[in-house]
Amino acid sequence: MEKLDPYLNETTQNYIDSIPESRLKKAVAYALGGSGKRLRPKLMLSLIESHGMDSKPFLKAALALELVHTYSLVHDDLPAMDDDDLRRGQPTTHIQFDEATAILVGDALLSDAFKLISDTNALDAQTKVQMVHILSEKIGSRGMVYGQILDIASEGQAVTSDDLMKINLHKTSHLLEASILFGAITSKRAPLHAYESLARNLGLLYQIQDDLLEVEGNEATTGKSFSDERRGKPTFITLLGLEKTKALNAAYEKAIQESLVTLHLKGTPFAQLISTILYRTH
Amino acid sequence: MEKLDPYLNETTQNYIDSIPESRLKKAVAYALGGSGKRLRPKLMLSLIESHGMDSKPFLKAALALELVHTYSLVHDDLPAMDDDDLRRGQPTTHIQFDEATAILVGDALLSDAFKLISDTNALDAQTKVQMVHILSEKIGSRGMVYGQILDIASEGQAVTSDDLMKINLHKTSHLLEASILFGAITSKRAPLHAYESLARNLGLLYQIQDDLLEVEGNEATTGKSFSDERRGKPTFITLLGLEKTKALNAAYEKAIQESLVTLHLKGTPFAQLISTILYRTH
Numbered sequence A, B: 001m002e003k004l005d006p007y008l009n010e011t012t013q014n015y016i017d018s019i020p021e022s023r024l025k026k027a028v029a030y031a032l033g034g035s036g037k038r039l040r041p042k043l044m045l046s047l048i049e050s051h052g053m054d055s056k057p058f059l060k061a062a063l064a065l066e067l068v069h070t071y072s073l074v075h076d077d078l079p080a081m082d083d084d085d086l087r088r089g090q091p092t093t094h095i096q097f098d099e100a101t102a103i104l105v106g107d108a109l110l111s112d113a114f115k116l117i118s119d120t121n122a123l124d125a126q127t128k129v130q131m132v133h134i135l136s137e138k139i140g141s142r143g144m145v146y147g148q149i150l151d152i153a154s155e156g157q158a159v160t161s162d163d164l165m166k167i168n169l170h171k172t173s174h175l176l177e178a179s180i181l182f183g184a185i186t187s188k189r190a191p192l193h194a195y196e197s198l199a200r201n202l203g204l205l206y207q208i209q210d211d212l213l214e215v216e217g218n219e220a221t222t223g224k225s226f227s228d229e230r231r232g233k234p235t236f237i238t239l240l241g242l243e244k245t246k247a248l249n250a251a252y253e254k255a256i257q258e259s260l261v262t263l264h265l266k267g268t269p270f271a272q273l274i275s276t277i278l279y280r281t282h
Helices: A002-017 A023-032 A039-050 A056-076 A099-118 A125-139 A144-154 A161-186 A192-217 A236-240 A242-262 A269-278 B002-017 B023-032 B039-050 B056-076 B099-118 B125-139 B144-154 B161-186 B192-217 B236-240 B242-262 B269-278
Strands: none
Touching: A002 A023, A002 A039, A002 A056, A023 A056, A023 A099, A023 B144, A039 A056, A039 A161, A039 A269, A056 A099, A056 A125, A056 A144, A056 A161, A056 B099, A099 A125, A099 B056, A099 B099, A099 B125, A099 B144, A125 A144, A125 A161, A125 B099, A125 B125, A144 A161, A144 B023, A144 B099, A161 A192, A161 A236, A192 A236, A192 A242, A192 A269, A236 A242, A242 A269, B002 B023, B002 B039, B002 B056, B023 B056, B023 B099, B039 B056, B039 B161, B039 B269, B056 B099, B056 B125, B056 B144, B056 B161, B099 B125, B125 B144, B125 B161, B144 B161, B161 B192, B161 B236, B192 B236, B192 B242, B192 B269, B236 B242, B242 B269
């Protein structure tokens, strides 16, 4: 899906150009830059292409997903939240600028995401409303933000693997669900719950993978040097052990592969993109 | 417009009930409670009633405006922003709860506002899209958030009354414009720019009034004890003097009254609501 990059770059630049000259504009450009994979827009766009349609008329709606993802990272990194100084090897937005600017960058990206949906001329009004409905439900007080409050509440508490699953479902899966549903409704595919289920499993697998990759990355299997554990956050490996975590990962992978078969997506650009996640090494 | 209060209370409660039990739900309920005038929903709803329509089918979209206003207050009060401990005599959300929760409350309210628009069954898809477009434009990186960054950037700088007007236009007028435009498009009225102009003037007048009321409230005309000035923020009175500020206020009042005549709104519930603003004493 690298061929989408020039189009996404252009759509991103057009968006940045629409912001009046200001510290806000510079900080939004900074937050959207860097080495992000832009997985969410690509999930939407590659699904549209896998259904035989040109995805380019829908780039603005796809960029909305990246804006929401970036807003969530910028706010999560704030000192009052995860207090992270680095993101993908670069200073986080509140370090590079300041806290007030970072809060406003998140607020602007979140507001502007809905504008990009409403500005996607190739979508009919009914589909735009459906996207607004899906996105706001998946990221609001019943979605991603709820996941974040659960995550904060879990710190220093006794957490089960079910709790961790619930946090990941809201923090990660829900925005992936919105991304894949955006692709499905743009290309008028059904049943939506099948796409939603695939996305949900993908989000849960992603978090389990993170835990597994951290073990391999650290060349340590004791769990002692996980950065999340250093912050007092349990992982699937500390809760379930390495073997059960690997088995869980394999179960989600199997479910995702089966969904790709059921939805007749094997061999499509969408399936290729999913593969890059299933077999990622970092 | 007090007769709208029970309906707005019920719609607000239904919204809060939709949030899963959590610290987030408690904090959202706290932020939306208190003694707010709910001016923005009432501007929309009273305009609909002034056009002879029942406003109750549109309560959810109206509540969206209050959610956005409340999100902006909760984020503006944060330590990294205006650092306010009290709002309407009550502890601000980050004081009553904590900073992380306050950030998330704002994020949830902003996301959920768009959900409420998409959930307003009495609106057709085209009108919902128009509302999403208007709201996101008025509050995002070209609207309210841009006003907030201008406000922060102005601190400790030499500011003119034109600069102050520009800040107020973005920070205050734009959301009032969205509120009145919501009422106009729901009742299919045109020309929208006339409603927008009325709202713009109302927002600018509101800020000038704030400065004037603070003088009267403090029984001081020297400008020495304004709380905004204590924080290094200039006001119209410190920039223009009391007489010119009063003249400016009168000019906006005249323009608003003329708009009400042009739009055939004299004597309507909407005009009555506008009067309560024009002649407010606190």
